Structures are given as C-alpha cells and as structure tokens.
Amino acid sequence: MQTDNLELKKLVYLYLMNYAKSQPDMAIMAVNTFVKDCEDPNPLIRALAVRTMGCIRVDKITEYLCEPLRKCLKDEDPYVRKTAAVCVAKLHDINAQLVEDQGFLDTLKDLISDSNPMVVANAVAALSEIAESHPSSNLLDLNPQSINKLLTALNECTEWGQIFILDCLANYTPKDDREAQSICERVTPRLSHANSAVVLSAVKVLMKFMEMLSKDLDYYGTLLKKLAPPLVTLLSAEPELQYVALRNINLIVQKRPEILKHEMKVFFVKYNDPIYVKLEKLDIMIRLASQANIAQVLAELKEYATEVDVDFVRKAVRAIGRCAIKVEQSAERCVSTLLDLIQTKVNYVVQEAIVVIKDIFRKYPNKYESVIATLCENLDSLDEPEARAAMIWIVGEYAERIDNADELLESFLEGFHDESTQVQLQLLTAIVKLFLKKPTETQELVQQVLSLATQDSDNPDLRDRGYIYWRLLSTDPVAAKEVVLAEKPLISEETDLIEPTLLDELICYIGTLASVYHKPPSAFVEGGRGVVHKSLPPRTASSESTESPETAPAGAPSGEQPDVIPTQGDLLGDLLNLDLGPPVSGPPLATSSVQMGAVDLLGGGLDSLIGGPNFVAPPAATVPANLGASMGSGLSDLFDLTSGVGTLSGSYVAPKAVWLPAMKAKGLEISGTFTRQVGSISMDLQLTNKALQVMTDFAIQFNRNSFGLAPAAPLQIHAPLSPNQTVEISLPLNTVGSVMKMEPLNNLQVAVKNNIDVFYFSTLYPLHILFVEDGKMDRQMFLATWKDIPNENEAQFQIRDCPLNAEAVSSRLQSSNIFTVAKRNVEGQDMLYQSLKLTNGIWVLAELRIQPGNPSFTLSLKCRAPEVSQHVYQAYETILKN
DSSP, X not given: OOOSOHHHHHHHHHHHHHHTTTOHHHHGGGHHHHHHHTTOSSHHXXXXXXXXXXXXXXXXXXXXXXXXXHHHHTOSSHHHHHHHHHHXXXXXXXXXXXXXXXXXXXXXXXXXXXXXXXXXXXXXXXXXXXXXXXXXXXXXXXXXXXXXXXXXXXXXXXXXXXXXXXXXXXXOOOSSHHHHHHHHHHHGXXXXXXXXXHHHHHXXXXXXXXXXXOTTSHHHHHHHXXXXXXXXXXXXXXXXXXXXXXXXXXXXXXXXXXXXXTOGGGGSOOTTSOHHHHHXXXXXXXXXXXXXXXXXXXXXXXXXXXXXXXXXXXXXXXXXXXXXXXXXXXXXXXXXXXXXXXXXXXXXXXXXXXXXHHHHHHHSTXXXXXXXXXXXXXXXXXXXXXXXXXXXXXXXHTGGGOTTHHHHXXXXXXXXXXXXXXXXXXXXXXHHHHHHHSTTTSHHHHHHHHXXXXXXXXXXXXXXXXXXXXXXXXXXXXXXXXXXXXXXXXXOGGGGSOOHHHHHHHHTTTTSHHXXXXXXXXXXXXXXXXXOOOOOOOOOTTOOOSSOGGGSOTTSOTTSOOOOOXXXXXXXXXXXXXXXXOOSSSOOOOGGGGOOSSOOTTTTHXXXXXXXXXOOOOOGGGSOTTHHHHHHTTTTTTTOOSSOOOOOXXXXXXXXXXXXXXXXXXXXXXXXXXXXXXXXXXXXXXXXXXXXXXXXXXXEEEOOBTTOOEESSOOOOOSOBOXXXXXXXXXXXXXXXOBOOOSSTTEEXXXXXXXXXXXXXXXXXXXXXXXXXXXXXXXXXXXXXXXXXXXXXXXXXXXOSOOOXXXXXXXXXXXXXXXXXXXXXXXXXXXXXEEEEBTTSOEEEEEEEEOTTXXXXXXXXXXXXXXXXXXXXXXXXXXXXX
C-alpha cells in the first residue's frame, strides 16, 4: 500500500474494497494509509484514496473518513473535489446521521457554486441521490441564483454531468412564465447532443416548463418546432434505443400531438425493424392519424396487413379499425379496406377484422350494416374467443335484419360448455336480445340458454347474468326491453389513452424506466423507498387547456375530454372506491320479493309477452340461499372489514428444540427457538454443560444466509458454565448481515466457540419471524399489485385439519404480522385477502378461502419472488395449527 506506483496502488485499493466487508477488523489497519494518501501531492492519488474510502462499507472506518473527506471537499484540485462530492453520497448511505452531524451536506450545497462544471454536476448528483432516500428533506433548495449557476455549468460538463443537472432542473418549478421561458432557451441547445440520454433529459425539462408558457407566445410555437427534429433523430439509432425513444414519444404524442403532427413518415415501418419496434411505431401512427394524413396511413396499414408476421398483421388490422373510429371522414374507406382483407380468407386476418368492425358498428350505428351478410359468410372459420364473441354480438344486435339469426345463434349453442366465458356471456345476451325482438319464434332457444347458464354452469358471472335476465323477463318484460335493448353510448378512440393525471406524472419521468413501462415508479419499485409522486407545474392564467384545437374530438369543445368507456381494471378500482356504507335515503329493499322459496320466479310475466303458459321456471334449489340477504345489504359486505381484526398478542413461538447434541459438541448441548416481539427478532438459547470441565469464553457467529440474519450483540454469558449447569439467554438478531441464497431458503448455519473448541450446527428458522409490522397494504395497492404480479407466480396450497372460523384465523394471523386487507363472502365461502412484508422489502399477497364447517382451507399466494411462497405457506400452517 505504501508503493509510489499508481497502477499497483489502484490494484491494492481494489482488493481492499472487495474484502473489507468480510474482514472489517483487518480493513481498519489501512486507515492510516488512506489519511496519508489524502495529503499526497499528486491529485490522482488524493482522489483515489477518497474514492476507495467511500467504497469501503464498514461502520468502524467511517468515522476515520470524516477528516480526510472534509479536506478533499475543499481541495484546490477540481478532480479531487468532484470525487469527494460523490463520496459524501456513499457515506450518507452507510451512516446518514454522521454526514448530517459533520456538516457535509452544507459543504455539498456550497459546491453547487463551484467554478468547475464537473464539481457542480457531481454535487448535484450526490444531493439528488441523498434527497431521493429522504424525500421530506429539502436538500436541493433551488432558487433562481442556483439555477443560473447550474445552467452555466451545463454547457461545459461531460454528458453524464449534463444529465444530472437536467434531471435536477426538471424538479424545479419556475416562479413565472418568463423564468420558465428563459430556462427553456438555455436548455434547448442540449437537444442537438449526440447522447440520446441527454436529449431525453432536455425534452423532459422542456415538456415540463412548456406547461407554464402561454400558447399565444411566438416562442411556444418555435419550441414546438425545435422539439420534433431531435425526437426524429433518435429513431435512426439501433433498435433497442429506438424502442426506448418510441415509448417516450408515445407519451409526448399523447400530451402534445402537435409536436410531431407533420412527421408521420418517420413512423412508417421498415421491413427489417424488430417486432417490438414495429408494434410501437404502429401505435404512434394511429395517435398521429388525422384527416390530413389518413389516406397515407391507410395505404400503409393495408400493406402491413399482408405481411408474414402474425402479431404485426393483427395489430395492423386493429389499427385500421382504430383509424375509422378516430377520423370519421375515413370510416367508409376503412370499412371497405377491412372488407377487402376479409376476402383474402386468411383466418387470423378475418377474425381481427370482425373484432374491429364490431367497434365500428358501436361508433357509427345504422351506417355500415350492409356488410353483415359478408361477415356471416365467415362464421364457420371463427375459432378465437374474441372473434366469436364479436360475431355473436353483431348477430344479437342486428337480429331483426338477419333472417336466420336464430339458426346462427343456435349453431353456437351446441357447444356452449366448451366455449370460453367471454363467448358464453355474449351468447346469453345475444339470445335474450333476439327473444325480445322476435318473441314467438325463439322461446325454446331462450329457455335453453337460460337453463344452460344457470343450472349447468360453474361460472358465477354467467349464472348471475342468467338469473338477472330470467327475473327481468319473468317479472317485467317491458323493463327487460328497456335494459337489454337500451341505446348504447358511442365508443371513443380515447379508450387506450393513458389517464391524464398518470400521463402528467409519466411526463416528469421521461428518459427513465417509468416512461418505458408506462407505469409510475411506485408500481414497480419494491418497497417504494424514496419514490416521490411528481406532477407538472400548474398552468399560468394565460395558458389554456392542454388540448390543441386540432386534436379535439369532433363535436366536443376543445377543452373537454370525450367520454371514455372505462376499462375493466378501472371498474374494479371504482368498486373498491365505493362508499360501502348503507344507502342514505330511498325506500328499503323489499326482501319479500326476492325470497327464493318455492315461489315461481317467472310468475306468468313471460306468458303475457309470448302468449303461452309453457315457460318453465328455474329450479328454486339452484338459486343461492343467501341471495335475498346479499341483495338487501348491497355492497356493504364486499369487503367486510368490520370483523376479523385481531388483537395484538405477539407472534407464535415454537417450543425449544435441541440444535446441537452434547455428544457432537464435547459436552455442550444447545437448544433454542426464534421469537419476534414488537419488531425485534431474537434467538432464545438454552446452553447446558454435560462435560466434566468448566466452559467459558463463549462467542457466536452466523454464516451468510438468505435474509441477512446476524447477531445484533455478542453472546454474553457472564459467569463460567459449570458442569451440569444450564443457562438461558436471548440473543438479539438483526437483518443487516451478508446475504447469500441458501438451500432451503430458511437454512441458518451457526458457529459457537468456547474455551474447548468451535462447534458448528445448522437450523431452519420459521419465516414468520421476518414478517414486519408495517405489512398491511391499502386496498387499492393490493388490487394493483395482485394484477401486476404475473399469474405464473401464483402458488396454491391446502391447509388441512384446521377447525378455526374466519375471525379466529384473521386474528391469529394478524398477531404474526399477516394482515387482512379485505374480507368478503362468496357463495357461502369466506375469502380473506391478506398481505405481509418480509424484512428485505418483499411483499407477499394471499387469498385464503374458508368454507364454514370444512377444516380444509385453500391458500393462494402471489409474490414477485415465488421461491418464498412454500415457506410462507409453512408459516401459515405453523401459526394456524399451534
């Protein structure tokens, strides 16, 4: 280490960095050399010393680091200062309190005014890093003076320095539109940088500050023109960069389509583009489609529909349909293009075309129904659920125009139970529509489908819909007509747009992973540490709505959003947002009318419609017995959280087991168990001396393990352990030790030393000692996370011989930090939705199904780290059965 050879010194320091963690006591011996090197006349050696000190993550060394670091932060050489700035962020990660006490944060803030641009960039990077882990602290206290210094440094930094500064500028909110314009003017030259990350960071700053500029300003128009060329240039990079650029452009086009409205041609697909680039370009083409360029776009899309790549062709056919819905003037041309494609008789093209024609019918009713005959010719070739469902919808919706509609629907009915749920639901609705339009001819058909849906089906959605139709038809046929044949709202092209508040947040994350995933960071960053919700600055009074007049939907004022049909995910979210209390006013529901005894449900209601008494009532037995009650209670029991909240009684503790028998440890016997109480984990040990000599000098060490379990204090046995004496001690543990995946996951290898020898043993710790107290997710988050975790990560287990009811289960699990987020009763089964969080930030979501009176439960677990599931299941078993 004392060598003057710089290359050799670098190697020695590199060795130190790698081994300091495993040999902390040895690493301390190197401190003197660091201190000495920090005063070396050569600035490279000074910087090397401070950089290495920052990389050695050993608590004991950090206090020796402070003095050398303080000198290096004020060093006359900028290279040393910029290295020291980053070292402060590293030190803050190891010991935040120390950094604050030593005043390093103030020194860092002073470095923002440094004369050297690289020092400024590194100071900004370090402060941003620290601020991310402490969102509440106002470290980067930006004001017009400091912004001016950052903009001055921006022109002379390296490219990564520029990115740090631009990202910092993006977090600043100017006080008025003049300041916003002046910052935009100074950032605009970055758009011509060769590094695409710098370009995207500059675009992010400009997109954010444009919110504050009035659209009447000449500068606003100039800025729009300047933003297009750099975005187009990004598309000449390699495919991976193109994809990232396209995902970001997708967001920009949704926010400000006018930026790229004249650049349609650059998004035309090249024959050698990878599929992921093709699909993304297609998406942007549709977003940019307008009356001016629709002819060009349609010609291009028709060409794509004859390609060989199946996924791409499907998307191209869908795109033609979306263009028809978006640009009304082109609808006729789109429909004839789709009919040409149907004539090709290529199976998957025909099926996609039928799906999009259904949407065109929804947008332009009573306009293009002449094509129905052509569609019906292709009925036999449909084998995909979505296409079959679309065709059935068309037949049901236009039954009065199709002579043989009943035959067509009957042909689908033959294999009713083999169809997917989507097709079954659509078929049920279509036949009921047909019955309401032609009651006399289709009575048997509707009887047949209602009986198939209610008596022979296991699917609750299908059964519920069947019963609702059955009751509607039997009690009030006129109401049935009003409900089933009601006029449908027109669909809008905007259904696939990102929701405006999320879009505003994603614009603030341009150039990051969030802009590629199109999800806010909180959706994919585990644990959410340091994730701050960002939003665009409020518009100034002079600037109007975000929507430009060109993009406003026809017939809507330019400031209004068109009505959007929510996706299924939104509906689920809305369901959870419902106020689940009892209704405030209105007459009470007459439960007598829905009591399901032996009453004939159809009460002659249909006879009056079809003039015949031969319509059979659904069997009373198949109706769920609790239906009357559940209709009375509305949604109040959907997530019944009033019950099932247990009292806190401490986590379950297993009895002590012998871990190390005396015969294997020269007379020392060790028994033990693990406990968790009020957030702290302990290993409760019982040591017995079965030898003939006194035992002293005890110490304990753990090997690296899956969750970083390590002793938080030395093993303290104050008096010597005499022969035949037993001592009990509780050893506190923490989870900040070294991590290494073990097999099995909860295996812990332990070494115990005394005056006789060192003894080794291994034990399995129960996973529930790692379940933390803040493991209760809120419902919205639970729902979003459950949907976000892939289905292949779901594991199912059976818990047998457990005679507890749902309340007892919920209470017992809560005492071990498994929290019930929601509870509902489905068909007599209690469903508990639960969450827990491990010490390393991994969330596990659970659904526990309990059938009253049945001692076997079904447990479904979902987790981003599926290898944990088996051990979580074992924890459930242990807690519930003891």
